[in-house]
Amino acid sequence: MIDDGMRDRIAAAIQRAEQGTRAELVAAIAQRADSYxxxxxxxxxxxxxxxxxxxxxxxxxxxxxxxxxxxxxxxxxxxxxxxxxxxxxxVVPAARKRRMASRLARLVFLERGLASTEEHCGVLFFVSAAEHYVEIIADRGIDRAVEPGAWEKIVAAFTAAVKKGEVEQGFIAAIDTLGALLAKHYPADGSNPNRIPDRLIEL
Structure with missing residues (x-):
């Protein structure tokens, strides 16, 4: 699903997004959320x-x-x-798949330090391939700042792209949109260190 060229282009999109904001953005994909x-x-x-x-x-x-x-x-x-x-x-019930994918997303959010930024502006774009699960988790600062429904629109656009077989385009479009939102509410001011590597996290 993810080849070397795609990794590089997604990493470049994350880097571009973070250049315009002092928020932290992480994109992660899991092949499956659990062994069941x-x-x-x-x-x-x-x-x-x-x-x-x-x-x-x-x-x-x-x-x-x-x-x-x-x-x-x-x-x-x-x-x-x-x-x-x-x-x-x-053969795993849909509710269990959603529950395990959501659990893994929250573990990644915590493990990558997105819940401990000074301004509470960490954001995770999470995909679990086997479960067909996509979620954006945002810390309370950025979540309150962004208009209602913004995260859901990004998820819907990504899902539509994947259904058309445009996985890479969907990832990059989602990251670009997230970067624009983060730059709007938490613009870069030169004082924010990049604590998390700008690459796609693969689990």
Whole structure:
């Protein structure tokens, strides 16, 4: 999804955006927000049970070895499929996917120091690819300054671009728009150190 050229161009967009503002802007993308091991375990146990029942029902004289082998194979196949492949995310309930992606976004916001800027003007543009989740998290200073609905419009424009296959264009447009908003409310004054590297964070 992200190649070297795209990384460089997105990094350049972040750098341009931050040159005009004393706010901190971070863009991050996660391949998936969680491994969903609990979902994988539950599905694998169910698959093992079904496999054992199938062997008992279909074979004329099933023994414990045959049943155990079928259960083990079914358990391992389903667990690996859900925990380690993109297909697994599809069987996870939508509410859980949103919850885990939102949780990861907030962890990134805190870990990158966006909640500890002096003027409370840190902003995170967060994407979780497997969950198709996009969110902008802003500290209270910039969140109060920006007009209502501004973040949602940026997210909607990015989502529309991704649906058309324009991932890079969507990222850069979102960063440019965020940079303009931050420059409007927190213009650069030469006193703000760039504490966070200007690059796309990949998780």
């Amino acid at each position: 091991r609990s979902n994988a375990l539950a599905a694998a146990l169910a698959a093992a049970l079904i496999a054992g029942l199938a062997v008992w029902a279909l074979l004329p004289w099933p023994g414990p070895v045959e049943m155990l082998a079928a259960e083990l194979v079914a358990f391992l196949l389903v667990y690996v499929l859900i925990a380690f492949t993109p297909f697994g995310v599809r």
